[in-house]
Amino acid sequence: MNYKIDNLQYCKWSREVFKINREAGLDAVHVTVVYHEDYDEFLARVKEWDKHFQENSDLIFLGKSHEDIERAKLEKKTAIFFGFQNCSPIEDDIGLVEKIYENGCRFMQLTYNNQSLLATGCYEKNDSGVTNFGKEAIREMNRLGIVIDMSHSGEKSTLDAIEISDKPIAITHANPNFWYKALRNKSDQLLKTLSESGGMLGLSLYSHHLKNGSDCTLDSFCEMAAKTCELMGVKNVGIGSDLCLNQPDSIVEWMRNGTWAKKKNYGEGSKKKPGFPKQPDWFIDARGFKNLENGLKKVGFNEMEVNNILGNNWYNFYKGIN
């Protein structure tokens, strides 16, 4: 059985988007439920999702384990797995880790771009690694079955998390920096250490992480995927598109700024390009998975390898979560 999984989307959720994901054949999507929300605000997001599940029960349902990916395949639906891009919903309370798990959370970044109570984000000048509270949180996430996601974290923090965690961790959405040097992309050494520990990298289709941005070619992306698989092994690479379909620019502004600064921060953008960047024309939404399939074959992957990258590797990773 082959599964198709996009392991990071943060779209403006609607029936239209759920339909597109079904057209793309996605059996599972890890969706960002929270950026900077606290625990109560997270519960409000869960209520919004409850409504989505009720109104679109022919297309989606809440995924809690790898078995839900199997069920989605059988029922021709998409299993939605909840994740956080920041650890703000656990506030300063170790007891809330179990609460977020009970409310469906299966992935949590220890940091967004800035320092959190758990670890250091990739936009800080210095990275002191996983904190005292961070060690406690990792232990609790391991116990419950919440994946540690270090996509937006600093390098030392990520290496610490790999070492401290009893279970493999994930970088759900980023690219290697040998291909394109962005603050968010990852070093060879880190990716090697990640794969040696059984961890996964989800390749990102977000233009700020791509060589030549919106003009990145499918060939260039797939050649990068091939080199990444040489570095990490073909079993440790998947897709985490970071698709933000239909989101207004006010959302990317909020993602970057939260409430922590009075002056505006442009993050990966700039004053001239403050909004969401244009997607490359071969991946404007999840239906671009078809282009990826062709592109990956063209650079020399066999059919099984292509299927692994487009979903089976993530499926196998999900099997190890609980």
Place this chain on the structure above:
Amino acid sequence: MNYKIDNLQYCKWSREVFKINREAGLDAVHVTVVYHEDYDEFLARVKEWDKHFQENSDLIFLGKSHEDIERAKLEKKTAIFFGFQNCSPIEDDIGLVEKIYENGCRFMQLTYNNQSLLATGCYEKNDSGVTNFGKEAIREMNRLGIVIDMSHSGEKSTLDAIEISDKPIAITHANPNFWYKALRNKSDQLLKTLSESGGMLGLSLYSHHLKNGSDCTLDSFCEMAAKTCELMGVKNVGIGSDLCLNQPDSIVEWMRNGTWAKKKNYGEGSKKKPGFPKQPDWFIDARGFKNLENGLKKVGFNEMEVNNILGNNWYNFYKGIN
């Protein structure tokens, strides 16, 4: 005019304690209002203090500026200045800095013992310094007139704060580590840099910060004060007793553990000595200021210097806050 100021107490507040502080002749006390509380919980603490002010208006009132210290002297009352031992009440929201100011906060530690969103605490393994959000918070605290207090912070974070802040900062309650090597006590280099920037050190009377703990002698403490004044200048040293009068041991446990860990942390204590340590017999409460006065004279300070250390230095520092 001479003022007597204790620039850190966290007692179990009662009419009895306010009377003792008056007997000690204290014109002002910087009180800890918050350890790990969030913004709403801080507002609940403010309500409790409103009640104290109503019920004890013959003894205390809320202090907001140095002029309130003058008023307290005239009215034979104690001006109470609010401070936080952690930055948790501003949560992740720069807008809340103004709100805490409006609610009376005049001192805020950027960290308690662990990493915060603003800086690193002295109990973390690595100190990455003041964070992106920390820089924004310092700017806002400077603008409003909230003192940056680094008593529980790591060394690099403290040096960063001194450099970033436009106004002198304070270490309201700690001792030099040349005298007693505790994680909470401070290095010569840090104290020198602090004083060169116009900052203040409040000497602590908490047994875990004292040479020989509860058995520390008055002579030893006052000799340490003399050496500290040689290092920092006699204008940059005051008292921040860290008195926790009448508090039950459950409070020190909460101070250390907050809600961040499932296992118990003993902080400056140990499994054998988990509770509040006994105060030295020459400083069981603020009336010990009289002993300090005699002790400081005995080690060679003249009367003006003694008065400066016991309050005037803090009064002058308060003058520069707004």
